[in-house]
Amino acid sequence: MTETELLTWVRGPGFQIATIIFVLGIMLRLFEIIMLGRKANLAEAKGPEMSSGVRTIFTRTLPDASTFKRSTFTITTGYIFHIGLFVVIFLYAPHILLFKAVLGISWPALPSTVIDATAVITIITLVIVLVHRLKDPVKRFLSNFDDYLGWFVTILPLVTGYIAFHRVGMSAPALIAIHILSVELLMIVFPFTKLMHMFTLVLARWYNGAISGYRGVQS
Amino acid sequence: MTKDLSRKDKTLGEALRSQGISRRSFLKFCAATASMMALPPSMIPTIAHALEKARRPSVIWLSFQECTGCTESLTRAHTATIESLIFDSISLDYHHTLQAAAGHAAEAAREAAMEENDGQYLVVVDGSIPLGNPGYSTIAGISNYDMLIDTAKGAAAIITVGTCAAFGGIPHAKPNPTGAVSVSDIIKDKPIINVPGCPPIPVVITGVLTHFLTFGTIPDLDNLGRPKTFYGQSIHDRCYRRPFYDKGLFAETFDDEGARKGWCLYKLGCKGPTTYNACATTKWNGGVSFPIEAGHPCLGCSEPDFWDGGGFYKAISMPTENITKTAIYAAAAGAAAGIAIGATGRMKKAGARKAHQKVTIDDLEK
Numbered sequence: 080m081t082e083t084e085l086l087t088w089v090r091g092p093g094f095q096i097a098t099i100i101f102v103l104g105i106m107l108r109l110f111e112i113i114m115l116g117r118k119a120n121l122a123e124a125k126g127p128e129m130s131s132g133v134r135t136i137f138t139r140t141l142p143d144a145s146t147f148k149r150s151t152f153t154i155t156t157g158y159i160f161h162i163g164l165f166v167v168i169f170l171y172a173p174h175i176l177l178f179k180a181v182l183g184i185s186w187p188a189l190p191s192t193v194i195d196a197t198a199v200i201t202i203i204t205l206v207i208v209l210v211h212r213l214k215d216p217v218k219r220f221l222s223n224f225d226d227y228l229g230w231f232v233t234i235l236p237l238v239t240g241y242i243a244f245h246r247v248g249m250s251a252p253a254l255i256a257i258h259i260l261s262v263e264l265l266m267i268v269f270p271f272t273k274l275m276h277m278f279t280l281v282l283a284r285w286y287n288g289a290i291s292g293y294r295g296v297q298s
Numbered sequence: 299m300t301k302d303l304s305r306k307d308k309t310l311g312e313a314l315r316s317q318g319i320s321r322r323s324f325l326k327f328c329a330a331t332a333s334m335m336a337l338p339p340s341m342i343p344t345i346a347h348a349l350e351k352a353r354r355p356s357v358i359w360l361s362f363q364e365c366t367g368c369t370e371s372l373t374r375a376h377t378a379t380i381e382s383l384i385f386d387s388i389s390l391d392y393h394h395t396l397q398a399a400a401g402h403a404a405e406a407a408r409e410a411a412m413e414e415n416d417g418q419y420l421v422v423v424d425g426s427i428p429l430g431n432p433g434y435s436t437i438a439g440i441s442n443y444d445m446l447i448d449t450a451k452g453a454a455a456i457i458t459v460g461t462c463a464a465f466g467g468i469p470h471a472k473p474n475p476t477g478a479v480s481v482s483d484i485i486k487d488k489p490i491i492n493v494p495g496c497p498p499i500p501v502v503i504t505g506v507l508t509h510f511l512t513f514g515t516i517p518d519l520d521n522l523g524r525p526k527t528f529y530g531q532s533i534h535d536r537c538y539r540r541p542f543y544d545k546g547l548f549a550e551t552f553d554d555e556g557a558r559k560g561w562c563l564y565k566l567g568c569k570g571p572t573t574y575n576a577c578a579t580t581k582w583n584g585g586v587s588f589p590i591e592a593g594h595p596c597l598g599c600s601e602p603d604f605w606d607g608g609g610f611y612k613a614i615s616m617p618t619e620n621i622t623k624t625a626i627y628a629a630a631a632g633a634a635a636g637i638a639i640g641a642t643g644r645m646k647k648a649g650a651r652k653a654h655q656k657v658t659i660d661d662l663e664k
Contacts, residue, residue, distance in 0.1 A: 081465075083603040086572065090608055091618040098621050099628045106632025107639070114640020172546050173615035176565060180616040181625060188546040250521065251532050252572040252601065255614060 082252040089259040097263035098181075104270025105278060112282060124293050131292025132285035138298070139284045156208050163201030167194055167237065191244070198241050205234045225272050232268045235261040310511065311350035324349075331508050334501070334580070335517070335527045348512040355511065356411050356419040358449055359393035362442040363435050363469045363478055364425030368460035369395050371497035391419075394437070405438045408449070416452040420510070423456060423463040423481050426470055430477030446484060455489040455516055456481060457506060461599055464492035464523070471605035482523060489516045492523035494575075496599035501580050502528045522602065524574065533570035533596050536578035539563065552593070563590060567611035569598030 080088075142154050168174060172188035179185040209230055212218045239261045243254035269275065291298035308316070314324060328346040332339065361369070373396065390396060391411035392404065399407055411419060423446065428434040432441035440448075450456060458481045461467035469478035482490050493502055506525055509517045517525040534540065542548070542562040549556035549563055562568070570578075573596050577588040590596055595611070598604040608618035 081602040083572075083598075083601050083607055086614075087603070087606060087608050087618060090614075090616070094617045094621060095619055095624055098624050102625050102628035103632035103635070106629050107636040110633050110636025111640050114637060114644070116644075172543075172548065173564070173613065176613045177615050177617065181621045183622070190546050191544045246532065246535065250572075250574065251534075255572060 082250055082256065086252045086256040089256050089263065093260065093263055097266040101266035101269055105275070108270055108275060109278060112279065120293060125295025126292045128289040128292045131298055132289035135288025135291070135298045136281055136284045152211065156204050156211070160201050160204040160208065163197050163204065164233070166197045167201060167240070170194065195244060198237055202234060202237050202241065205230065205237070228268060229272045229274050232265040233274070236265055308354060309350060310352045310354055313354060331505065334505055335509060345508065345512045349508065352511040354389045356389045356391050356415040357422055358391055358408055358411055358419055359422045360445060360449060361394050362423065362425030362427050362463070363476065364460065364462050366395055368424040368497040372459070372500050372503055401438065412449065412452050418454055419452065421449055421453040421456045422459055424459045426462040426466050426478035426480060427484060428469070428476035428478050430475070434476040443484065446481065450485050450488055453488055455491060455510065456485060457491045457493060457503070459493050459503060460498055461494040461496045461604065464494035465602035467496065468605055470603070490523055491516050491519065491525060494524060494600040498600070499576055499580055499582065502576060520574070528576040529574040529600065531574065533573045533575060533578050533590070537570055537590055538578070539590060557593060563595040565613055566595045567609065567613055568595030569601070569604070569607065569614065570596040572614060573598040573601050575600040
């Protein structure tokens with residue numbers, strides 16, 4: 080298989096397979112969770128569920144002061160790499176073209192130099208986060224294979240993308256093919272690991288807000 | 299130098315002088331060639347000396363499944379440049395399109411050249427070789443495959459000119475009805491220099507010839523057998539429109555403001571980022587322009603399988619198939635499966651609740 084053939088395969092059938100597993104897996108898991116339902120609450124409602132739930136989805140995006148004080152490092156690095164991932168994935172022109180091809184919508188891109196710098200910051204932060212996870216006894220105790228796999232498949236597309244952008248070591252078709260392959264690996268692993276938090280956090284936050292609202296307490 | 303020297307016995311220097319090329323022009327060419335091949339200035343006298351003395355090498359040009367576009371590119375220089383004269387000065391002993399002889403006489407010329415220059419001659423191939431049925435392409439009743447094997451035996455090196463000979467090219471494109479393959483798919487025991495492109499840049503072939511005449515070796519090649527001097531950098535990296543890519547300024551269509559302003563053609567399917575060739579630096583038509591400068595995205599013609607690369611006007615980052623449809627079906631199937639699994643769980647739970655029997659005192663006393 081030549082490099083061009085590999086690139087054509089990852090852009091065609093490879094991406095097709097990854098999309099099927101990614102979308103099917105996410106929908107399956109979300110609907111499984113929704114289908115679990117909740118036990119009927121026999122207590123009288125002291126406030127609205129829905130508005131409190133929806134509000135909490137947004138308010139929990141920012142940490143409260145005491146939590147931030149307690150875990151300043153974790154929260155700060157978490158913000159950096161999450162925002163970094165958002166910028167790199169959604170604001171790079173070739174990536175936006177992909178979303179346009181699949182979703183039919185597009186938005187303005189950032190200059191590639193900004194993306195390049197953001198990628199470097201994100202990669203460094205992810206490495207720092209891993210080191211911290213390994214060094215901190217509590218975090219290490221709480222971590223399992225799922226956490227390390229999630230970290231690996233997240234940093235891999237960043238690293239391969241960075242190398243492909245700078246064309247180091249191999250020819251461009253091979254580097255771009257490897258980058259797309261690493262994204263496909265992420266897509267395949269995504270629904271079956273903790274990376275699902277990208278979608279389940281909405282449900283979880285809503286649920287937290289909703290039970291608080293039902294009880295008439297602030298969330 | 300005597301006038302009765304037969305053309306074949308002339309050195310390259312003599313041949314050039316007899317065509318009215320001054321020593322000054324010749325040295326200028328040597329300097330330009332040295333700089334083009336990224337050689338230090340100290341190499342200029344070496345090149346000049348080697349070319350002066352070089353006997354015009356015998357070249358056998360084999361045209362297989364091709365369109366003659368490569369020959370057109372190399373011979374139709376718009377002015378008689380010194381490069382084209384170097385090209386004229388090789389002893390082109392066999393070339394369908396250019397030779398006067400035909401039929402058996404032509405084949406006899408090839409055989410004579412092979413015999414006279416055994417182990418010394420260069421073979422230039424343009425066109426792919428059909429393995430499906432020998433009858434797809436024959437010359438004087440000889441299949442392309444047989445002729446290549448026979449001619450390659452005594453060759454010093456083989457230069458493939460054009461993507462068809464280098465990688466299979468358009469005949470190799472799906473579904474490849476003739477079973478077309480490249481020269482390197484068949485010949486394994488000879489040095490092969492791939493000069494792909496559809497067609498390749500004329501100056502690249504003279505550069506490769508000059509290198510061979512000067513050093514007697516083949517130039518540094520990349521993993522696809524292409525001279526690094528000319529195929530070492532991607533079109534994208536040397537493109538004059540690259541700053542627009544970096545700024546995020548793209549032409550969205552062929553006639554929008556971006557196109558008029560000369561912005562990056564990535565969104566229109568430009569294959570510059572995955573294509574290695576010298577178009578952006580040496581350019582075409584005597585350095586006038588190249589496709590991107592003319593407003594058209596690079597097709598990636600110097601890369602293997604460029605014809606099957608997922609569409610000329612589709613950006614490299616876009617999927618080649620309809621992913622929207624796939625995603626909708628996958629979402630529906632996932633939702634249905636999730637609901638089915640959830641419902642099964644609920645039924646199981648309800649069943650268990652129904653089957654649950656309370657333990658009474660009587661049961662315990664049993």
